[in-house]
Structures are given as structure tokens and as C-alpha cells.
Amino acid sequence: KQEVTQIPAALSVPEGENLVLNCSFTDSAIYNLQWFRQDPGKGLTSLLLIQSSQREQTSGRLNASLDKSSGRSTLYIAASQPGDSATYLCAVSHNTDKLIFGTGTRLQVFP
Amino acid sequence: NAGVMQNPRHLVRRRGQEARLRCSPMKGHSHVYWYRQLPEEGLKFMVYLQKENIIDESGMPKERFSAEFPKEGPSILRIQQVVRGDSAAYFCASQYQETQYFGPGTRLLVL
Secondary structure: OEEEEEEEOOEHHHHHOOOOEEEEEEOOOOOOEEEEHHHHHHHHEEEEEEEEEOOEEEEOEEEEEOOOOOOOOEEEEEEHHHHOOOOEEEEOOOOOOEEEEEEOOEEEEEE | OOOOOEEEEEEEEEEOOOOEEEEEEEOOOOOOEEEOOOOOOOEEEEEEEOOOOOEEOOOOOOEEEEEEEOOOOOEEEEEOOOOHOOOOOEEEEEEEEOEEEHHHHEEEOOO
């Protein structure tokens, strides 16, 4: 049974810092991995999707890497801003269907 | 193209009542997923539907819960005889190719 773990559970940093969020999964036979952002009381916004054959994806200040064999992914956020404050979720799928989510990292970036 | 729509956004029910949650996928999307997020927990898959078909309901409780996605109209998640433990945020997502797009969620509170 696939289990997805995210550490840290919470993170508070000053504006401008570069930071790394971690995601690990127990079954490496994934189809893809996705990072989402969830704002309080809101839905999920997809940030990056990495196919199992890929090593990383980049979008603006965000970079996600995938090491499928070791069951790990990291989300790197460069030059953090207060607007980045949210909960970040990673999720894996084993084919083109349901997502298995981690419990998230709650990020607060203070001015 | 409007995003995934869910209504109501907030729903209050007393124990024993029925809850009906609706999800309208993005235009042209024929795959719908329902997920549940209990307080302080991650999202858990419930059910995956295509038009008029349930593809995977492995995450849905066997009793009191049902889902449908008719040929016309929104997908419906129905919870009969609600209990306090059903209080949660219920999200639906529609899928295009390999990306799932999430709605804003319905927050159900059972008194």
C-alpha cells in the first residue's frame, strides 16, 4: 500500500529565504508525482507535475525534483514571499487515475 | 472555460439527515474524482467516475455513501443519515489528459 509522507509538517521562514519541502513515498512504481498548493478554505492549485521518466520540472521560482528509485521528491522555492504562504501537498499516482496525497507542509513566510 | 464548480460551498446538516454535494467538471472533461479531507488530515480518494459509470469506488465507505455522474448534469456525492464523523471538506476534480483540476470544495458540518 502506497504511503506518502511530507516533512516538515510546518515551516515558518522570513521573506527572501530559499526553502526545500520534502516528499517521500513507499512504492516507487509511480506513474507521476504532482505538487499542489492549498490556501485556507480553498481548493487545490496544481503547481508542477513530474512524469516518472523525468527528473525535474520548473515553473518560475519553483523547482520540483524526482528520484523515483529512492522514493523521494523535493519542491524548491526560491526567494520566498509572503504570498507563498499556504499548505503544499504532494501526490502520486500509479496510472492515469486516483491521486494518493501526503499530509502536507504548512508554510508561513513572514515579511 | 470555467473551472470545476462545486455547490454548495458550505453545508450544515443535523445527524440523520441527507447531504447532497454537486460537482460540475470543466467543459469537455468526462472524468470526475471525489476526495475527502478530514480536519487536520490529507486528502483521501473516495470514488472515480466517468459518465454513467463508476470506475473505482475503493475509497468510499460501503454504507451511506453513493456517487453518480449521469449523462446530463453534475456529478452527485450523496451521504445518507449523516454522522458527526462525516464533517469534512469534500473536493471533486475533473481530469484532462493526466492533470486533475480541483474544485473549491464543499465543507460539510454535521451538528
